Amino acid sequence: MPDTQTAAKRKLSRQQYLDLYYFMRLNREVEDTMTRLFRQNKIVGGLYSSLGQEAVSVGSAYALEKKDWMAPMIRNIGALLVKGVPPRDIFTQHMAKYTSPTKGKDGTSHFGDLENLHIVSPISMLGDLIPVLTGVAMAGRYLGQKIVSMTWIGDGGSSTGVFHEGLNLAASQKAAFVLILENNQWAYSTPVRRQVPIENLADRAKAYGIPSYIVEGNDVVAMYSTAREAVDRARSGEGPILIEAKTFRRRGHAQHDPAEYVPSAQREYWEKRDPIALYEKFLTEEKLLDARGKKEIEDKISTLLEKEREFAENSPFPPPEFAAQGVYCTGDDCHKIRPRWERPIAEVMPPKSSVEPVWTVEGFGHGKSSSRENAPIHFGDTQPAKEPPVNAAISPANPPAKPPARKSAPAKSAAHGKARR
Numbered sequence: 001m002p003d004t005q006t007a008a009k010r011k012l013s014r015q016q017y018l019d020l021y022y023f024m025r026l027n028r029e030v031e032d033t034m035t036r037l038f039r040q041n042k043i044v045g046g047l048y049s050s051l052g053q054e055a056v057s058v059g060s061a062y063a064l065e066k067k068d069w070m071a072p073m074i075r076n077i078g079a080l081l082v083k084g085v086p087p088r089d090i091f092t093q094h095m096a097k098y099t100s101p102t103k104g105k106d107g108t109s110h111f112g113d114l115e116n117l118h119i120v121s122p123i124s125m126l127g128d129l130i131p132v133l134t135g136v137a138m139a140g141r142y143l144g145q146k147i148v149s150m151t152w153i154g155d156g157g158s159s160t161g162v163f164h165e166g167l168n169l170a171a172s173q174k175a176a177f178v179l180i181l182e183n184n185q186w187a188y189s190t191p192v193r194r195q196v197p198i199e200n201l202a203d204r205a206k207a208y209g210i211p212s213y214i215v216e217g218n219d220v221v222a223m224y225s226t227a228r229e230a231v232d233r234a235r236s237g238e239g240p241i242l243i244e245a246k247t248f249r250r251r252g253h254a255q256h257d258p259a260e261y262v263p264s265a266q267r268e269y270w271e272k273r274d275p276i277a278l279y280e281k282f283l284t285e286e287k288l289l290d291a292r293g294k295k296e297i298e299d300k301i302s303t304l305l306e307k308e309r310e311f312a313e314n315s316p317f318p319p320p321e322f323a324a325q326g327v328y329c330t331g332d333d334c335h336k337i338r339p340r341w342e343r344p345i346a347e348v349m350p351p352k353s354s355v356e357p358v359w360t361v362e363g364f365g366h367g368k369s370s371s372r373e374n375a376p377i378h379f380g381d382t383q384p385a386k387e388p389p390v391n392a393a394i395s396p397a398n399p400p401a402k403p404p405a406r407k408s409a410p411a412k413s414a415a416h417g418k419a420r421r
Ligand SMILES: Cc1ncc(C[n+]2csc(CCOP(=O)(O)OP(=O)(O)O)c2C)c(N)n1
Pocket: 075, 124, 125, 126, 153, 154, 155, 156, 157, 158, 160, 182, 184, 186, 187, 188, 249, 253
């Protein structure tokens, strides 16, 4: 098998083809609306554009199931929309309104939804979502949920230490994790070729012994097909996969940056490869979209966005005193998230654990040639199975010095977990 692969394009249902079109158009319209709001001074924080990269966000997120987890980066509004975030959350969030997911405490894209949509809030530091989403995948495996986690990273972000540490962690844990490396040719004003001495960033996967794909990121069907193949492989236990999507950042880093450093020949090359225009051509040729169908989709999007924008514009800012609330933990109010124990807590917590602390992941912790490849490996790899693991000091029998005050015991939290919104 070659080091880097290309996935065959899938044949989709008519509805799937049209969904991909709808979400790319919605992605672009949401961002165009926010650009107008920014110019009216109504967006309070940074505003980043994914113009020309919509196929990457939409095609990759469309490969996830409802139960799967993701964490977007700044240019993945399309992924949020596919996962089910309503545009009003994106508008109110960027306008720092009280009705936003963070109740106006953040003026840009730092919000998630752990309860319903399984979205981890983006972290500003580049690459840090890789170990976080690896952890999500590991937790899912531990709970027997068969989930896959996904996050995105830029070409620039792929040179951070945590990118490499995180990918190594994911690889050694065989986490069901898919990383989309969005190579849009620029990191701020630094072109890829002046940042990395390799042609394909997908090659970075080789260092961690994991498979990788290269995909034309402006082709939404290719993007979806590749992501779907990776998601299926990760779900079936093959471990993490890296996908390098070749694309182009058509605007500057953020609204403040006119990106005059981008050579005009490069810009022209990519402007001819607009993902929405390319896809419209395909849909028309395949007789999946005609002028009437296109108008219906456009009307649906503009009616929705007008309503959502009006809601955001008419929403209040948070009351001043709210700035002091929710900063420090006051007990129950701030700890809304509880572990959802799917087994009795005593059973899963050392040292009383009735479950042998044994990893059952095939080949975990060993090179492929090891004769012990299929043998179960003890937790920590060097300890006898019955001995408590090193973190036994923090356990129900030996809690941390000052546990946070809680009315309900953690064991009751399964019931809490069921009360979904
Ligand atoms: C650890 C870290 N270093 C620097 C920054 C500042 N910063 C934010 S985005 C960015 C450029 C990212 O480029 P790339 O990863 O290619 O993503 P793109 O903006 O092209 O989507 C930088 C330097 C940061 N947020 N975190």
